[in-house]
Amino acid sequence: MSDSVSLLEVEGLVKEFGFRRRIADRIARRESASHRAVDDVSFQLNRGEILGLAGGSGSGKTTVARCVIRLVEPDAGRIELDKADILTAERSELRELRRRAQMVFQDPYASLNPRMTVGASLHEAGRVHGRPGSDDATAFVGRLLSLVQLSAAMAERKPRELSGGQRQRVAVARALAVDPEVLIADEAVSALDVSVQAQLLNLFLDLRDELGIAILFIAHQLAVIAEVADRVAVMHLGRVVETGRTEEVFRAPKDAYTKTLLAAHPDPDPRHARADKAGTIVKH
């Protein structure tokens, strides 16, 4: 973690979405207005580092994540994974880069095939990418399940037979099946109950420590980011408004939006909750 070798570099990333507003424009399929969802975003993720990406809804966090593995094509900017340019990569080259940067989504139920057993889903990912050891399905699946602290018996189950937390562990295991160097966790713990959320956060920390994997950790809850991230980038209206070490940004925020976000955080201690809230809430 201390060796700050940059693994993923994003520079000047821009993504605009066009939408047709008036009915006449719709008929003519004219794009009359465009919305800059990501506006000149730059950051870097080092090896074995957890970078938190915070921001309210519509701030562009998810679009940034999707741009990184080209699930949406950015309009401008540069993205490099270990010095390899992701934006110009094609076919097998892109496939290989996508293997090295894997994504975990918010809703594991939507990202797992409901008709496949957990074991089959995990094995398929490894087999398709020809990962070493994937010819022995049982051992391959067993190793992955133990990495995410699930029992080997889970391999026989279907996603609907699992709890939310177990399902999200399987989604993480599926991402790990292809030996990625970067994990992009897009609100991966947001839909979980707090006690399960705490387990998953521990899992992400374990994966970083044991496998040296770097994680781009996207969350709208600042407290969740505080728990795991080494550094944090705060986004607002498509721009990164503040970056820094998590403790520095959260203790002494410089940007006005970061301050608003921190002030709005619901403190579970009722003694703080009321005292510092009186009158400090910024009205939009």
Next chain:
Amino acid sequence: MSLLEIRGLRVEFDTHDGAPLAAVKGVDLDIATGEVVGLVGESGSGKSLTCRSVVDLVPRPGRIASGSIRFDGADVRAMSQKQLRDFRAHSVGMISQSPFSSLNPVLRVGAQVSETLRVNRGLSKSDAAAEALALLERVGIADPERRLLSYPHELSGGMCQRVMIAIATASHPRLLLADEPTTALDVTTQAQILRLIAEMRSKHTMSVLLVSHDFGVIAQICDRVAVMYGGHIVESGSVDAIYHEPEHPYTRALLASIPNLDAAGQRRRRQPISGHPPELSEALPGCVFEPRCGFAQPECRSVPMVLEEVSPGHQCACPVHPFATPALVERDASKAQA
């Protein structure tokens, strides 16, 4: 006297193969006039069902199997359809997690607010329109004239929730049921909506039952909180007491897993709760938390859960008292002698 008094509430779901499944298993809850009570728990704990039971709106195939619900002395379960309609229209208001799905997408906001006013308060068309404007103003919607003409999809989530609050409080209900009212909203919007609820409560001496999975939300506006787990209330008391002196092992474990901003820079792994919450089909005769509890004693499996006072206004359903203060241990000892 309490405004709302729930005693022994049991909600069951009928199954095809015989035995019904109980999702709420004997809940007692009181809300005084003007009091804000929180109901906190994880998914499946029965908190939303408890909330919906107050207005007899348990979704099918669920039903209230037993227990009493008294609102200002009147028995809600004994009400006729007409009385129930009247009760829901005038005495209670309800807002839910997803304001978008609570509003009709093809009707203008103004029409929906006015409809409530004309049906429930019998206002004329023009009076209702004027009152709708005043209501939107009251919930802090900027430019209310324009917003009355908007469709729900043209409003932000926070604004939709304000409209829902306007509709729910249109006939000055004495109790507001808020089921996860801010879960779908941004933190900044969440803070505004919570403040609005707190303001409306103090201006109109309205009681509030706030259901949330997030203790942070509860701590912002509640006076008292009840912690639910596996269909039971395991502990209840003032938010301050529950946060600073939790007595039940589950409450303690729940609070310990809440992520905190202070964790930034001083990372330590949180102690997770081992095991998983009980399935509906698992009927445990004793404490529902016993299989996951680090302080469990052999008798925990058989002694039924009963809330007992541990200090004035603070009740807990754990007979083991693993975190008891010396005074309490003494009291228990003298009770045992007697």
